[in-house]
Amino acid sequence: MPHDLKLALPTLAGLEDVLAAELLELGATEISAGRRVVTCAGDLELVYRLNLEVRTALRVLINIDEFAAEHEQALYDRLRATNWRKYLKPEGSLFVNVVDPGRWFRNTHFIAQLTKDAIVDQFRDKYQTRPSVAKGSPDLNIHLRISGSGEVDLSVDSSGDGLHRRGYRRRTGEAPINEVLAAGMLKIAGYTGDQPFVDPMCGSGTILAEAAMIAADHAPGLLRNFGFERWPDFDPAAWGTIRQEALARRKSPAFPLMGADIDGLAIAISRATLERANVLSYVELQESAFVDLTPPEVTEEVTGLLVTNPPYEMRMETGDIEAFYKSIGDTFKQNWAGYTGWLISANPTAIKRVGLRTSKKIPLMNGPVEVRFYKYELYRGSAR
Ligand SMILES: C[S@@+](CC[C@H](N)C(=O)[O-])C[C@H]1O[C@@H](n2cnc3c(N)ncnc32)[C@H](O)[C@@H]1O
CATH class of the missing domain: 3.30.2130.30 (VC0802-like)
Structure with a gap:
């Protein structure tokens, strides 16, 4: 046509x-x-x-x-x-x-x-x-x-509900990221499913769900309905063919996906999110602090990818946000060689405390909040 x-x-x-x-x-x-x-x-x-x-x-x-x-x-x-x-x-x-x-x-x-x-x-x-x-x-x-x-x-x-409504979200944690933003971050980071993936502060699991759907080649709209289905000229045969093609394309990811969070409730919510997205079996979830997490193995040929949305602020009683970002940088250096790390943050002061050179800094919006998406190359054998 x-x-x-x-x-x-x-x-x-x-x-x-x-x-x-x-x-x-x-x-x-x-x-x-x-x-x-x-x-x-x-x-x-x-x-x-x-x-x-x-x-x-x-x-x-x-x-x-x-x-x-x-x-x-x-x-x-x-x-x-x-x-x-x-x-x-x-x-x-x-x-x-x-x-x-x-x-x-x-x-x-x-x-x-x-x-x-x-x-x-x-x-x-x-x-x-x-x-x-x-x-x-x-x-x-x-x-x-x-x-x-x-x-x-x-x-x-033609969409009806906004396309960020994938249909896998019910409960969320404290500061869930928009599904479209999560998918966009993964695209910017070049994620295609062809390398190990980790979100070590996964909250309600949005970034993980989007990553697993990319790796498993699940179309993001398979779980929902659309406005055009209610139009008088709706063509159910054409729609059926397009949906069937998408369903037939689904596959098991070739590389591991891992999600972690220090908060057990966040892990429970992530599990429910991933289950509704039909990708739970592809993701290993762990209740763990970032410092204690062991990354999936990587090789010279296949580097790993870490994408996460750490807290931007901390309540006085839970600690000092700048010290927390410094600990992220230290952990990157100690445990994450062979990975590319991406952090999205609205706290430019704290991000300096990561203490590693950023190879990219991309301005984005998280709802009404101006954020940046920071890239760190965590080279092997050069813990800088
Ligand atoms: C901004 S939220 C992430 C939101 C997530 N992107 C979503 O869409 O729901 C930050 C998460 O980091 C977790 N967190 C804070 N400190 C942590 C630590 N030291 N190790 C692991 N997770 C931590 C919090 O429990 C919280 O779930």
Whole structure:
């Protein structure tokens, strides 16, 4: 099929390039990385495939119209003339999300209301029944983005729930990392499953689950449903084929994966997370302090990979965060030769105490918190 759909995949700041690389691998064309979004071209089958397979996007939007609306009536007329029946059943539910710089129309609430009215009026005219508005889990999420110059970009969200909702998470520990961020960190670190992997401070197990799913070639969307499955033009045969292909590809990882945490409750939560993700049998979990952990063996040819999200702060009674980061550096030097270590942290003062040269420092966002992702090469025989 020709790639006649214009797609936009929002992502987290700093993950645009890894997302663009994923899209290329999954068969998208005309890929272009923007700020917290990557756009590309595709067809409906690719939309299904991206929702199932992409690890570093938050959702898959399909652009269905672009136009300049000089005034509110023009906006209403254009929206009412749009063919909504393709995406929404007359008795379905919708929600309108608006991004507007506030220069052209009254306010975002008003635009959302006007969009809803245009859609509802279209359905009432044709079917004598109308869709309802639902904020939580509507059948169709509509995105209207208005630029500073009054250009309107109208998109529908094919994903439904955000793609970070893999379906394996129930309980979390204290500061769980977003699944999309965890997958993005692993992609930045170059993880493909072809080397031993360890998260020694695994918390609720998000990084481990994402790593095990990469190593076992599990598509991240196998455990959940998507918005497009509720569209009137949904093609269950095409979707079934794409899902079957993904299921058939699953394999046992060739190298060990290990997770540890000093807190027994974190290990219990990680076990439940990995079990729901169907990867528990691939991961060895240990209740252990980082200093006491013995890494899986590595060789000259195959180095190991450690990716972790240590605490950024510590409560006074549990100790001194700078001393803790110094102990991470000391442990790297003593026990982790032959590994590449990556730490994500929002504490630049403490990170200096690791005391090793960083070979990369990548700015990312962990929710609202500015963080950096630090790379350490822990060479053999050169405990520096
Ligand atoms: C920020 S949380 C990790 C969150 C995790 N990435 C997630 O998504 O749930 C940091 C974890 O480090 C653990 N931790 C703190 N000190 C530790 C130590 N010395 N050795 C091992 N784990 C430690 C804590 O118990 C906590 O679970």
